[in-house]
Amino acid sequence: MLYAIKIAARYLSASKAQTALLVVGVAAGVFVFIFMSALIGGLAEFILARTAGDMAHVTIEAEARLPARLAVPPGRVLWADQATRETATLRAAENFLPLIETLPGVKAVSPQIIGSGVLRRGGQAAQVSIVGLEPGRESAILDLARYRVAGSVRLGAGVVVLGKGLVEDLGLALNQSVVLQSSHGVTMRLTLGGIYEIGAGGADRRMAYVSLATARSLMALPQGLSRIEIKLFDLYAADASAARLRGLTGLPAVSWTREGARLLEALRAQKQTGYFLKSFAMITIVIGVASSLMLSTYRRRPEIGIMRAMGASRRFVVGVFVLQGGLIGAMGGLLGAATGYGALLLFPTRENFRSGTLPMDITQGAYGLAITLTVLCAIAAAILPARAAARLDPVTAIGQ
Amino acid sequence: MSLVTVTDLVKTFGTGEAETRVLRGANLTLERGARAALIGPSGSGKSTLLTILGTLMRPTSGGHEMLGVDLTRASDAELTAFRNRHIGFVFQFHNLLPDFTALENVVFPAAIRAGRETAAARARGADLLDRMGLAARIQFPAANLSGGQKQRVAVARALMNAPELVLADEPTGNLDRAAAAQVMALIGQINRDEGTAFLISTHDETIAASCPRRIVVGEGRLTG
Numbered sequence: 001m002l003y004a005i006k007i008a009a010r011y012l013s014a015s016k017a018q019t020a021l022l023v024v025g026v027a028a029g030v031f032v033f034i035f036m037s038a039l040i041g042g043l044a045e046f047i048l049a050r051t052a053g054d055m056a057h058v059t060i061e062a063e064a065r066l067p068a069r070l071a072v073p074p075g076r077v078l079w080a081d082q083a084t085r086e087t088a089t090l091r092a093a094e095n096f097l098p099l100i101e102t103l104p105g106v107k108a109v110s111p112q113i114i115g116s117g118v119l120r121r122g123g124q125a126a127q128v129s130i131v132g133l134e135p136g137r138e139s140a141i142l143d144l145a146r147y148r149v150a151g152s153v154r155l156g157a158g159v160v161v162l163g164k165g166l167v168e169d170l171g172l173a174l175n176q177s178v179v180l181q182s183s184h185g186v187t188m189r190l191t192l193g194g195i196y197e198i199g200a201g202g203a204d205r206r207m208a209y210v211s212l213a214t215a216r217s218l219m220a221l222p223q224g225l226s227r228i229e230i231k232l233f234d235l236y237a238a239d240a241s242a243a244r245l246r247g248l249t250g251l252p253a254v255s256w257t258r259e260g261a262r263l264l265e266a267l268r269a270q271k272q273t274g275y276f277l278k279s280f281a282m283i284t285i286v287i288g289v290a291s292s293l294m295l296s297t298y299r300r301r302p303e304i305g306i307m308r309a310m311g312a313s314r315r316f317v318v319g320v321f322v323l324q325g326g327l328i329g330a331m332g333g334l335l336g337a338a339t340g341y342g343a344l345l346l347f348p349t350r351e352n353f354r355s356g357t358l359p360m361d362i363t364q365g366a367y368g369l370a371i372t373l374t375v376l377c378a379i380a381a382a383i384l385p386a387r388a389a390a391r392l393d394p395v396t397a398i399g400q
Numbered sequence: 401m402s403l404v405t406v407t408d409l410v411k412t413f414g415t416g417e418a419e420t421r422v423l424r425g426a427n428l429t430l431e432r433g434a435r436a437a438l439i440g441p442s443g444s445g446k447s448t449l450l451t452i453l454g455t456l457m458r459p460t461s462g463g464h465e466m467l468g469v470d471l472t473r474a475s476d477a478e479l480t481a482f483r484n485r486h487i488g489f490v491f492q493f494h495n496l497l498p499d500f501t502a503l504e505n506v507v508f509p510a511a512i513r514a515g516r517e518t519a520a521a522r523a524r525g526a527d528l529l530d531r532m533g534l535a536a537r538i539q540f541p542a543a544n545l546s547g548g549q550k551q552r553v554a555v556a557r558a559l560m561n562a563p564e565l566v567l568a569d570e571p572t573g574n575l576d577r578a579a580a581a582q583v584m585a586l587i588g589q590i591n592r593d594e595g596t597a598f599l600i601s602t603h604d605e606t607i608a609a610s611c612p613r614r615i616v617v618g619e620g621r622l623t624g
Contacts, residue, residue: 002516014499310509311484
């Protein structure tokens with residue numbers, strides 16, 4: 001083996017220009033592989049951050065109780081009056097929170113109480129969705145802290161956090177008070193503790209975030225929860241996690257893919273595109289290495305014959321050419337990975353993605369995978385020429 | 401026990417109308433330490449016989465034994481190992497590995513056997529090159545040596561694993577008279593000093609005359 005490595009290395013160093021060209025060719029393929037990995041990975045990260053990244057991957061929500069349908073006989077008039085209003089509740093859900101939090105793959109859990117209400121400030125009024133979050137878990141699902149533009153998103157007693165659009169509509173300022181009346185008729189005076197701006201009109205104008213305790217009072221819900229939102233480390237595992245949660249708790253856990261099927265499809269298509277592009281890069285490497293080594297085999301036919309005459313086994317000859325492939329793959333892989341890493345340094349980091357720039361993610365360059373695959377592909381590419389070399393008849397080869 | 405025994409050796413090439421029978425029942429016995437010239441006209445089968453004796457080609461039929469081993473029954477891997485251990489080759493066109501130094505070329509058969517270039521092999525290789533008068537050319541790339549020097553490196557390489565038999569196919573055919581004489585003198589010396597048997601295919605009457613034994617190839621048979 002050691003001697004085969006020496007012969008392989010000598011053959012490569014003897015044809016410096018040819019070897020350099022080949023290594024550069026392989027490096028170019030690896031560069032494309034790494035570039036595509038970083039781009040596809042970065043793009044996915046970017047899209048996820050803007051979409052599924054801020055939403056729950058699994059949601060456990062109480063099913064709303066629909067009112068009974070009343071049939072009205074022809075010619076009669078039905079008088080219906082709303083006497084009470086009941087919020088759909090997960091009564092026993094709180095008991096499962098410790099279990100849910102320890103499930104594998106779960107990144108964050110957010111118990112919530114939700115409802116609707118009207119915000120009033122002087123003569124201004126706006127209809128809002130009330131979301132009660134547990135203090136300390138304000139950014140567990142939607143990263144409110146990231147979107148904060150003023151004050152604090154920390155929720156506490158008597159504090160409300162609103163979107164910038166809604167604050168402007170109501171003519172509010174930080175630390176000013178505002179009245180929130182829930183659909184259950186409960187009214188509370190709250191202080192504007194923080195302002196966020198997501199950039200989406202709906203989210204910035206229609207949401208009012210309060211603490212879980214405040215929401216409990218507003219929605220007249222002394223116990224239970226209306227929703228549990230769960231974020232996973234791998235959003236593609238949401239279906240399996242939801243099924244597991246249903247099985248373990250009996251709660252109606254729903255994966256984000258039920259509503260976000262199109263997004264999931266787009267992400268998968270993007271991933272597939274990435275695989276195709278990377279596969280083409282690898283195929284290019286295989287063809288390049290195989291054709292070059294085939295040429296080398298042909299050029300060195302007499303030497304192969306001499307080696308065989310001197311007692312070199314077919315296996316040794318195969319080893320020499322396969323090792324050449326491996327060395328070319330290793331050199332090209334390292335050069336391509338280094339060049340790819342260097343090129344990716346020129347792009348903004350994933351924390352600083354901006355519109356108009358390529359969302360490259362240097363951490364998703366798959367450098368190790370690129371080098372390993374390149375070496376394996378180069379070795380595979382060398383097998384055919386190596387076998388051809390080993391099959392040479394030494395007498396014929398020496399005579400050439 | 402003789403070194404090599406060949407009995408009723410037949411070798412044909414091609415089939416049907418294109419069939420050519422080069423060896424037609426050749427018989428030969430070569431003793432240990434022999435030095436024999438193999439002579440005969442072009443196309444008489446000298447090279448074919450040498451390649452069969454060198455285990456690079458299998459006969460169509462007949463017996464071939466060396467050191468008591470029936471080589472006609474050996475597998476390709478067994479023949480390769482046998483060749484490496486017991487047979488040396490010297491070709492007309494030296495056939496060195498051009499990208500390697502003189503010493504690396506000489507050490508090659510030993511490195512193949514050991515899987516690496518050992519210090520002992522390098523020492524023996526250097527000693528052989530010294531005996532060939534090439535001490536100053538040890539680290540020269542083979543491609544930079546003269547024709548006579550290359551052939552002497554080839555002789556040293558053939559002797560590296562201390563084989564019992566060296567097969568030389570027109571070893572001086574590509575050399576001038578002075579270089580040819582030098583190579584033949586070396587072969588004679590090694591034959592006498594180490595008892596290595598040489599079978600030398602040649603057209604040169606002077607070289608044939610320098611060998612104690614002459615084997616003539618004619619009509620696909622051997623005499624002498």
